[in-house]
Amino acid sequence: MMSVKNNKQFGVWLDSSQATIVGRKEVDTGDFVVLGHAKNDGQGSNSNENAGNNAEQGLQQKFFKEIAAFMQNAEAVHVTGTGITQEQFIHFLADQPQFKNAEAKESTSNHMSDENLVKYVTEQFN
Template identity: 55%
Template sequence: MSNQKAFGVWLDNHQAVVVGSEQAEGDTLAVLAHVKGELVAPNSSENTSNNQEKTLQGKFFKEISSHLLNATHIHVTGTGQAQEKFIHYLADTPQFKNAKTEDSTSNKMSDERLVEFIEDKLK
């Protein structure tokens, strides 16, 4: 990982774990952040509910990406379609348009196991 800022993210629709180097030039990966998304409040209007969900998802993705400063390689994993939506969000964000992104599907795992999983994926 020389001269690269590589990160890994596990996420579902409401929570994320960000893994990366704690030091600017370190090769050792560690959990950098746990990010929790807000739940959509029940609403009788489907349109309002959908708009609120998109707004909250945007805030959630923005908070996750705030931990990925100067990223050159990002591996995104998780359950369902959340990781695909996050990769599209990154592709549409100028700061990350040149970053290499990869995705995979995985179940929730312990922080230690996630660090090992991301280290293996970023090799």
């Protein structure tokens, strides 16, 4: 009988402005729980579009780093949400040395309550 390897699994729901991070209570065992939330503050109005894009990219990097900080030594990450932010986040993870071997999967889903997200992530890893 094969043993199920409870590796360091995480789930993230995100869009361009907010994220909810789900992981196991005891890092690699136990039930999935919400580990935290991250927000992308956005820079508001910017008259210079080029400066605006640079500022936005900088804020997005900061946002992604904030999310990644919850996922120490992740081995498997399920990223879900709306828009293209999940893809950008997966690319961001692939560029980070500590996540380069993490398996990332993505799906599209509307915003859900923390409780429903925990259920959703649990199903993704069962």
